[in-house]
Amino acid sequence: MMRILNLVLAVMFLVFASLQLNDPDPITWILIYGTMAVVCVMGAFEFYVRWLMIVQFVSYGVYAIILIPAFWTWVGSPDRSLLFDELAKMKFSYIEESREFLGLLICMTILAVCWAKSSKSSRKGF
Numbered sequence: 001m002m003r004i005l006n007l008v009l010a011v012m013f014l015v016f017a018s019l020q021l022n023d024p025d026p027i028t029w030i031l032i033y034g035t036m037a038v039v040c041v042m043g044a045f046e047f048y049v050r051w052l053m054i055v056q057f058v059s060y061g062v063y064a065i066i067l068i069p070a071f072w073t074w075v076g077s078p079d080r081s082l083l084f085d086e087l088a089k090m091k092f093s094y095i096e097e098s099r100e101f102l103g104l105l106i107c108m109t110i111l112a113v114c115w116a117k118s119s120k121s122s123r124k125g126f
Helices: 002-022 026-044 050-076 080-084 093-120
Strands: none
Touching: 002 026, 002 093, 026 050, 026 093, 050 080, 050 093, 080 093
């Protein structure tokens, strides 16, 4: 079951990465989602590179901390549905940054689950 879930997550992250091609900072997000896809594929085969997960988690955490003010601006806004409005990201910079924050939160959650699974696995990478 976990193998299927990891492979589905890997495909999801590859789709996320492909959607970033028209983003203002595509390289950053293609790398973020691409490395998450790699972690999920490796997790499907119970092979974990823990140092990579640490580097990713810390990097994403620092990036998320930078984006927290924009996220709180969105949380405090009267119309939270703007997060899903394609034109709003051009009008309000906090919309795009809130989306990025939530993307990082998804990545960090998956990394935490993979970390927990890696501590139970006998196949750990370097």
